[in-house]
Amino acid sequence: xxxxxxxxxxxxxxAGSLGIICGGGSLPLAVADAASRxxxxxxxxxxRGFADGEVERYPCHWIVLGALGRFFRLLxxxxxxxxxxxxxxxxxxxxxxxxxxRLDLATIRRLPxxxxxxxxxxxHLLAGxxxxxxxxxxxxxxxxxxxPEILLAEGALGTRAxxxxxxxxxxxxxxxxxxxGPFDIGQAAVIAGRQVLAVExxxxxxxxxxxxxxxxxxxxxxxxxxxxxLVKAPKPQQDRRFDLPTIGPETVEAVARxxxxxxxxxxxxxxxxxxxxLVQLAEARGVFVLGIKPAGAGA
Amino acid sequence: xxxxxxxxxxxxxxAGSLGIICGGGSLPLAVADAASRxxxxxxxxxxRGFADGEVERYPCHWIVLGALGRFFRLLxxxxxxxxxxxxxxxxxxxxxxxxxxRLDLATIRRLPxxxxxxxxxxxHLLAGxxxxxxxxxxxxxxxxxxxPEILLAEGALGTRAxxxxxxxxxxxxxxxxxxxGPFDIGQAAVIAGRQVLAVExxxxxxxxxxxxxxxxxxxxxxxxxxxxxLVKAPKPQQDRRFDLPTIGPETVEAVARxxxxxxxxxxxxxxxxxxxxLVQLAEARGVFVLGIKPAGAGA
Numbered sequence: 001x002x003x004x005x006x007x008x009x010x011x012x013x014x015a016g017s018l019g020i021i022c023g024g025g026s027l028p029l030a031v032a033d034a035a036s037r038x039x040x041x042x043x044x045x046x047x048r049g050f051a052d053g054e055v056e057r058y059p060c061h062w063i064v065l066g067a068l069g070r071f072f073r074l075l076x077x078x079x080x081x082x083x084x085x086x087x088x089x090x091x092x093x094x095x096x097x098x099x100x101x102r103l104d105l106a107t108i109r110r111l112p113x114x115x116x117x118x119x120x121x122x123x124h125l126l127a128g129x130x131x132x133x134x135x136x137x138x139x140x141x142x143x144x145x146x147x148p149e150i151l152l153a154e155g156a157l158g159t160r161a162x163x164x165x166x167x168x169x170x171x172x173x174x175x176x177x178x179x180x181g182p183f184d185i186g187q188a189a190v191i192a193g194r195q196v197l198a199v200e201x202x203x204x205x206x207x208x209x210x211x212x213x214x215x216x217x218x219x220x221x222x223x224x225x226x227x228x229x230l231v232k233a234p235k236p237q238q239d240r241r242f243d244l245p246t247i248g249p250e251t252v253e254a255v256a257r258x259x260x261x262x263x264x265x266x267x268x269x270x271x272x273x274x275x276x277x278l279v280q281l282a283e284a285r286g287v288f289v290l291g292i293k294p295a296g297a298g299a
Numbered sequence: 300x301x302x303x304x305x306x307x308x309x310x311x312x313x314a315g316s317l318g319i320i321c322g323g324g325s326l327p328l329a330v331a332d333a334a335s336r337x338x339x340x341x342x343x344x345x346x347r348g349f350a351d352g353e354v355e356r357y358p359c360h361w362i363v364l365g366a367l368g369r370f371f372r373l374l375x376x377x378x379x380x381x382x383x384x385x386x387x388x389x390x391x392x393x394x395x396x397x398x399x400x401r402l403d404l405a406t407i408r409r410l411p412x413x414x415x416x417x418x419x420x421x422x423h424l425l426a427g428x429x430x431x432x433x434x435x436x437x438x439x440x441x442x443x444x445x446x447p448e449i450l451l452a453e454g455a456l457g458t459r460a461x462x463x464x465x466x467x468x469x470x471x472x473x474x475x476x477x478x479x480g481p482f483d484i485g486q487a488a489v490i491a492g493r494q495v496l497a498v499e500x501x502x503x504x505x506x507x508x509x510x511x512x513x514x515x516x517x518x519x520x521x522x523x524x525x526x527x528x529l530v531k532a533p534k535p536q537q538d539r540r541f542d543l544p545t546i547g548p549e550t551v552e553a554v555a556r557x558x559x560x561x562x563x564x565x566x567x568x569x570x571x572x573x574x575x576x577l578v579q580l581a582e583a584r585g586v587f588v589l590g591i592k593p594a595g596a597g598a
Binding site: 175176179180184185190195196197200215221 | 471478479483484485488499502506514
């Protein structure tokens with residue numbers, strides 16, 4: 001297959017090429033590899049300043065925020081009706097978005113709409129930008145829809161398993177995250193010995209775990225090292241197409257540094273980055289990594 | 300009135316002396332002053348390592364954790380049936396509690412019970428210790444029951460008032476804290492432009508606000524300085540006798556440093572430390588301090 005055949009109205013079976021908007025980290029390549037294995041042609045749209053240079057292993061265009069017109073043109077040229085966004089992306093401020101880049105006409109025309117999307121939580125921002133792209137006739141898919149193998153499966157990754165007391169903490173964490181979900185905040189909390197040690201908001205999981213390290217050094221955490229669980233869950237009304245929580249080797253390392261017993265995330269609702277390295281590290285550091293059966297998924 | 304008349308079964312009018320168990324900060328003296336003005340004899344029980352030396356302005360016994368027998372004897376000697384605990388107290392670990400002090404017999408006998416109280420959240424710990432004291436025939440009162448003037452009143456303290464957009468953030472903060480309340484975690488959150496920036500757990504309000512300062516410096520907060528509100532509320536099933544949130548001049552200073560518009564706490568459910576200095580500082584720093592009408596208190 002070569003680029004640039006415009007196939008409007010392609011049959012569902014021949015869905016054209018898959019465009020992957022690449023943020024940082026290894027996940028864009030993992031998704032591209034999986035989609036390729038499933039027989040799909042892949043084109044990378046690498047976000048300058050975020051994406052890793054390795055994504056050029058696939059046909060690749062470097063794109064910048066603020067050049068929507070060029071982006072839409074490239075998508076049509078490459079016959080990419082289906083799009084996936086994957087990878088890490090530090091949230092830009094609207095001011096930086098507006099001033100820091102040379103905006104093309106298509107972007108300027110949409111500025112009021114972009115500004116509206118910037119108000120509210122992350123879900124709101126991502127959903128607003130996705131709608132803008134879909135209004136151009138493209139289809140935003142979740143990375144897991146084109147590469148289901150990147151999702152966390154039920155059960156333990158590796159040989160470590162949670163104790164009974166860890167399981168109590170996991171249940172409490174899930175209950176807490178169910179309560180905070182409607183507020184469009186972080187998707188993680190740390191529970192130890194039934195006490196909630198930390199709740200994630202905009203600081204992110206890494207920073208929350210650093211806080212645990214500091215509080216432990218100061219003697220503010222009374223449970224011994226090796227106790228406590230990082231619990232991650234999707235928000236109840238989250239659009240899973242572009243905001244699934246991710247766990248990777250760095251997560252395992254941060255969990256170990258925070259002196260926790262392990263981490264638990266809802267199966268099917270978290271992406272695993274670099275699974276082999278993750279399991280190796282979990283074994284070496286003695287922490288468990290658990291995929292939890294989703295609520296309402298039966299016994 | 301002099302000490303040491305044992306008046307068991309004193310009439311409600313002559314309720315005996317009031318024992319104030321003093322943690323750190325200026326509040327123990329504020330409560331003592333108010334209770335004295337209301338005609339009550341006051342005896343301070345100053346917690347060594349926490350209480351300020353100034354509490355010796357009143358009849359005073361220095362007490363240590365781990366000497367419950369002596370504490371109960373002194374209470375009876377001083378005719379203190381009613382007790383208030385007030386002031387800041389870093390939570391000790393159970394290990395430190397057990398090893399760091401010479402324990403008397405009365406304490407050792409209660410160790411299993413104390414250990415049980417140490418499991419679970421702060422509410423659980425305080426409630427457990429209060430029950431232990433009440434089982435000896437004493438009565439634990441809330442500081443606001445003997446000194447209602449220390450509570451935050453409805454309306455603005457000082458001249459600054461919240462804008463309409465601040466009020467939207469306050470409502471969102473109250474809704475969030477109502478959702479997290481059942482989990483016995485922090486009683487505060489920071490909301491700005493409808494987005495939840497931070498949720499307090501065991502790190503405490505000061506530390507949460509320091510996080511806002513850091514995130515702002517890193518450009519991770521997109522609302523301009525002077526936007527956003529610190530919202531504090533009591534937990535739904537909290538025993539208000541000994542765990543009301545406190546706001547003081549340091550809180551105002553931390554709110555200003557975090558670049559927020561102000562702070563709002565539920566009226567009648569927060570204690571104001573050093574009100575004059577607080578108002579002066581709020582005016583100087585241009586932040587509002589608001590007592591919110593409690594939910595269900597009518598229009």
